[in-house]
């Protein structure tokens with residue numbers, strides 16, 4: 001059965017790391033969409049102020065064509081797919097992960113606030129509905145443990161779920 005799974009979440013929640021582990025375990029193909037947006041110029045403009053690219057969803061869909069497997073990116077839930085896996089992380093831990101990765105204090109803080117406000121989860125639920133969303137908390141967990149959960153979600157061994165975490169205390 002071909003299935004299209006988008007692995008999304010605020011930057012720093014572990015999508016890149018976890019998607020590689022899941023690919024090893026399941027044999028599914030993984031597209032690291034942010035790299036492709038940059039390399040294949042799948043954007044409409046550069047947002048200089050936020051040091052980011054404005055993704056061109058139509059161009060991305062057409063570049064992907066008929067696809068199956070996993071597409072990972074904090075924007076992947078904007079695509080058509082069969083299910084969305086949303087990684088979550090407590091904003092304090094997220095901020096620490098992003099700072100460790102070399103992001104600026106402002107960028108780390110902006111992403112942590114977005115995570116506290118459930119921005120990506122809400123967008124994914126709006127688009128996919130609660131029956132096709134699998135929210136997985138990565139806080140205080142290893143990438144291997146998170147990958148176990150993602151595999152369970154993909155293989156139908158986990159019930160869809162959304163809204164289980166509450167990070168509002170961060171704000």
Ligand code: ADP
Pocket residue numbers: 009010011012013014015016017018097098100101138141142143144146
């Ligand atoms: P994303 O692709 O969502 O931006 P990454 O996979 O690049 O996230 O991970 C961001 C940072 O957090 C990396 O430095 C990575 O090593 C670390 N990381 C990823 N998953 C975990 C985890 N479960 N626990 C602790 N650190 C993690």
